[in-house]
Amino acid sequence: MSFLRTLIPFDIAGGMKLTGRYFGKVFFSANRKKVRTEIKHFTQEYPEVAVRLQPRFRGRLTLLKDEQGEIKCVCCLACEKICPTQVITIEKGKKEGRKMPFPVRYDFEMERCIFCEFCVESCGFDSIILNHQFELAGYNREDFSLGMEGMAQNMFEPSPVGRHSVAED
């Protein structure tokens, strides 16, 4: 039996079968007509197709709003306190018709941020997240200073640098 195993390359045939199966899978799914989940290949066609990221990916800090368009942040300063590099600066304020405090200023210095997600974990109101944006390069230092609405880059909208990752289809 061992003599036959030596002469007839079963192991090579097994390996060829495995790689052939993968070839077939990818060969018949290597176009973008299919649903994204049916695509078998792992490579990303990056600038044209938006990249598939893991849900736990830690991108840029973003403030969230609730259904009424109100900022969910209540200025408890938990994120500001826990931040290891102290990149968050919050200024409390008051607003008509709102019981909770309201952030007048929420500054985020991205150039020193280490994307540790401690701020999101410490937040008791789920008012901030790290979004899935990774194209955060800028031409000036000022591009990394984010604030409330009205600035060139603010805490509510995705970074304008990352517009190439938006899919065409």
Add this chain to the structure above:
Amino acid sequence: MPIQAIPMTLTQTLVMGLLQIVVVLIAVFIMVPLLTFAERKVIGYIQVRLGATRLAGGHVGITGPMNRIMWSMGKVPMLSIVRGLPIFIADALKLITKEDIIPAKADRGVFTLAPIISVMAAFGVFAAVAYYPGVMFYLPKGFPIVGGLPFQGFITDVNVGLLFILGLASVGVYGIVLGAWASNSKYPLLGGLRSAAQIVSYEVPLTLSLLVPVLLAGSLNFKEMSILLATGKGLHPLAIIPLFIGFFVYLTCGFAETNRVPFDLPEAETELVAGFHTEYSGMKFGFFYLAEYANMIVVSALATAFFLGGHYLLPFGLQRFIPETVPFLGQPSFIFFLGKVCFILFVFLWVRATLPRYRYDQLMDVAWKYLLPLTLVNLFIAALIRFAF
């Protein structure tokens, strides 16, 4: 199908031969870049990648429009496979325009001669290969000098064609060894010596495995052999056994002869930088590259013609079960030949993506301890079938 000699003048013979050589050369020069492209794609797909999909650069610049076209091709199911195809033009342009460096201490004459020998051995073999054993088409009447004459599917009809092929193919190793020696550098020399030992070892089982079809067909003529082995006329039904074993032995030795994975010890990157062509650059390296891929095509063509039934549909002489009156499947066709050659070339790439490289002593073990006895037994079986039944 007997082919009667067509009366031709000397000029007509020469022009016709030249025409056929040009056609074959162009076909090979098209197939080789396509093969390199196919290599990237097939290995990419097997490794769950996409392979080449675009040229260098993005959506702007010179390559911008081309990349845009290829991007939109990605949405179409079948076209998405061939996008990235312009990359072979880029590859060829790069090889041609690159600086041609000759090392200071190298033997200049031999250094230049080595790639020429390699390419000539690889391309000369095509002279005796029959792609279609008969008239492929008739040239139009208006053609100068050779108008109205038949265009045959082979360049020459040598009566010892297989001998010619084996002899010329083994000259190719001189290119590798001479190039390695002339580089005057230690890694190329080691690669060249390995290559010499490997090719000399594998020539033995390769030739012995090709003796099986020779024995069964009783001829050395490429055309006659391929017709007889495909149609199975006069072959005993049991002849499929030695042909089947011989096919796999021949393919294994063909991998070794062309220095392909898993027998690519002459250019083992991890040990020998790049093997025998470490010091080569530019088009001289391109010639070695061309020779390797042309050799792959030759090996595929031989395996197709002698074992897989050549220009008929079914391999190993099984074609006898399809009567010749069946319209397409029973008739010889160049398409079958091309399809089988492409399949074996695909197997080359498939094996490259699957198997790791053999160690040097394992390589020699495979040749001398397993393949050689196996081919001898196989030859014995073939001889028994030929003469006992």
